[in-house]
Amino acid sequence: MKIDPHNPADLSAQIAKAIRDAIISGALPVDERLPSEAEMAEQFDVSRPTVREALKRLAAQSLIRTQRGATGGAFVNRLRFEDAYGQQITTSTLLLSMNDVSFATACEARYALERACAPLSASRRSADHLATMRAEAHRQLQPGLTDEAFCASDVAFHRALVDAAGNPVLSYQLAGAVEAMQPLMNMITFSARSREKIVALHTSIADAIEAQDAQAADAHLAALATYTQELAQNVIAERQSKRG
Amino acid sequence: MKIDPHNPADLSAQIAKAIRDAIISGALPVDERLPSEAEMAEQFDVSRPTVREALKRLAAQSLIRTQRGATGGAFVNRLRFEDAYGQQITTSTLLLSMNDVSFATACEARYALERACAPLSASRRSADHLATMRAEAHRQLQPGLTDEAFCASDVAFHRALVDAAGNPVLSYQLAGAVEAMQPLMNMITFSARSREKIVALHTSIADAIEAQDAQAADAHLAALATYTQELAQNVIAERQSKRG
DNA sequence: AGACGTTTAATTGTCTGACAAATGAAAATT
DNA sequence: AATTTTCATTTGTCAGACAATTAAACGTCT
Structure with missing residues (x-):
């Protein structure tokens, strides 16, 4: 799951695409928990707001759901x-x-x-x-x-x-x-x-x-x-x- | 275009819904420019990142497109x-x-x-x-x-x-x-x-x-x-x- | 020991302020 | 008049902070 670091625009779109592709390919199965926003920000070397924008894109397509709290996070959603x-x-x-x-x-x-x-x-x-x-x-x-x-x-x-x-x-x-x-x-x-x-x-x-x-x-x-x-x-x- | 100020969670989802409804109803015609992010933040009484999350949700559905620069902004997209x-x-x-x-x-x-x-x-x-x-x-x-x-x-x-x-x-x-x-x-x-x-x-x-x-x-x-x-x-x- | 309340740590949701990059318009220059 | 420069506006991104939520860990009392 990589993004292009040379193109500093549309980072959230790139991240969303990377995660979406992982879901479609089956690499991320249903109900799998994604890393926390902070972790992903570090992984992709971007800020947390950028990661959040990417997650919101996926949420708009019902590909993920989010939950607050200690055991919360973003989970791959079973699309019904x-x-x-x-x-x-x-x-x-x-x-x-x-x-x-x-x-x-x-x-x-x-x-x-x-x-x-x-x-x-x-x-x-x-x-x-x-x-x-x-x-x-x-x-x-x-x-x-x-x-x-x-x-x-x-x-x-x-x-x-x-x-x-x-x-x-x-x-x-x-x-x-x-x-x-x-x-x-x-x-x-x-x-x-x-x-x-x-x-x-x-x-x-x-x-x-x-x-x-x-x-x-x-x-x-x-x-x-x-x-x-x-x-x-x-x-x-x-x-x-x-x-x- | 109003959001519920009493429910301080899912603000970006509420804002996205308000804009989406406006587009579907025809209140916002194709190629209409939305207010700038700063203006919408003021209108909805939220911060700019929250507005941006809402806009990214809409962008994920191809309902809007964004453009940088002086005459840029978010525009209602003709869904093809x-x-x-x-x-x-x-x-x-x-x-x-x-x-x-x-x-x-x-x-x-x-x-x-x-x-x-x-x-x-x-x-x-x-x-x-x-x-x-x-x-x-x-x-x-x-x-x-x-x-x-x-x-x-x-x-x-x-x-x-x-x-x-x-x-x-x-x-x-x-x-x-x-x-x-x-x-x-x-x-x-x-x-x-x-x-x-x-x-x-x-x-x-x-x-x-x-x-x-x-x-x-x-x-x-x-x-x-x-x-x-x-x-x-x-x-x-x-x-x-x-x-x- | 077990039931019940309390604390705590982790995580998302939101806010503030800032800077960079792009872009068209206006102003200045040739 | 044409071209270049400057500038204001807007999105894209970042950093740091605090609030709200939630479940697990911990303590306390019976």
Whole structure:
């Protein structure tokens, strides 16, 4: 674990990289305690604040956790799926908002991935996931629901669909795609009729998953993808006509 | 942008969160310059090192970039897909290695997602992506190739397949799933015959993509998924018989 | 001897003040 | 007008200090 002593800038980044590489390579196993900040400062021949900046970088990625006290220190953190969800969602959301990704592109990605999950969800769905899907579909019919709450429920429905596949890797990868769509979906105003149609499709999807009918689930998801795209296009068309 | 002054611990985490929320909400647009470290220290009523630790946390997530000099400072960074790839791959790799994710689970996720891409890749593939796929398939036939190099080429082939879909959101989401599989694939020893079979499937996939035959591409991908699982199971079975 | 409070040492979290390095803008010079 | 020099601003780094936390070691009392 060495750093370049000739480049006196970005020392904390170099130190962070050295430690990160050691973690990725397995040289530092989970729950291993790193040397104390003072020791590392001596090892790398830098000051303690510089070491601390490096540690904070790693903490931001959940690669380490710190504990105060006599037996405290920095420990290699077991990165859990739940911890990674948040980062994944944050990153995905910012990627979409900062790169002018079109609704069509994001929507296409999301439904392509969800349709990949559907067959697995159909074969493995638990009562729990089905109940969540039903509950969210029911919530979406409540008349007083704001558009934002409707979107949030939509996300919850689709996450339950994804989670029903029982594959944590899939759930993790799709968390970003599904949740990052929410800000984009929030731009759409849902009429009572469009809500009805969406909920009908949601119900059909839940029915298909319950019946373990992968083909039907895929077909309804495809229909939902098409309808969502239509809604978005109408919104865009309306805005353009207002401008013109 | 406020922090809790009553909790004197984790100040840098609180400050980082406040700034991160401001970025996500759009209150701080891309390329906006944050106040200088000294100013923020005064604003949040903390010392400069504490502010710096907060900024390093954000820098680790590529949310800001810093620049020295008179007109320097910390700027909200436009998060690019290329920047996010690296983080996504690191996180995915660690998730798999630290959570004892089985080869079967990871493999299932990867091929499910790739099959979701295949129809889009078939309809949109460019000459460039096709050339990459062909080149990698060809490389995989070289006799002197180490198992590691074979796996690396495999990853390159599949990334080209995914990128051919022309959807950056999909490419980003799948980068993690595809690349994180590499350490797991590296545990497999590929015989000459198994390599031949894999390359044959790769070639079939490339042919199907070139012919814009989504159904054929899907079928060959499914076959590849099955065969990869078989290979892994053989390795596992061999190890268990050695133990027993 | 054992249970319970006390001290103590180690470690992270934070603060203060300082200097070096980079960098663009302003001022001075040619 | 062009070029060089100076300068102010800002980040990067360092040194030393103290507060807060924590578990282990130690003492004390029953």
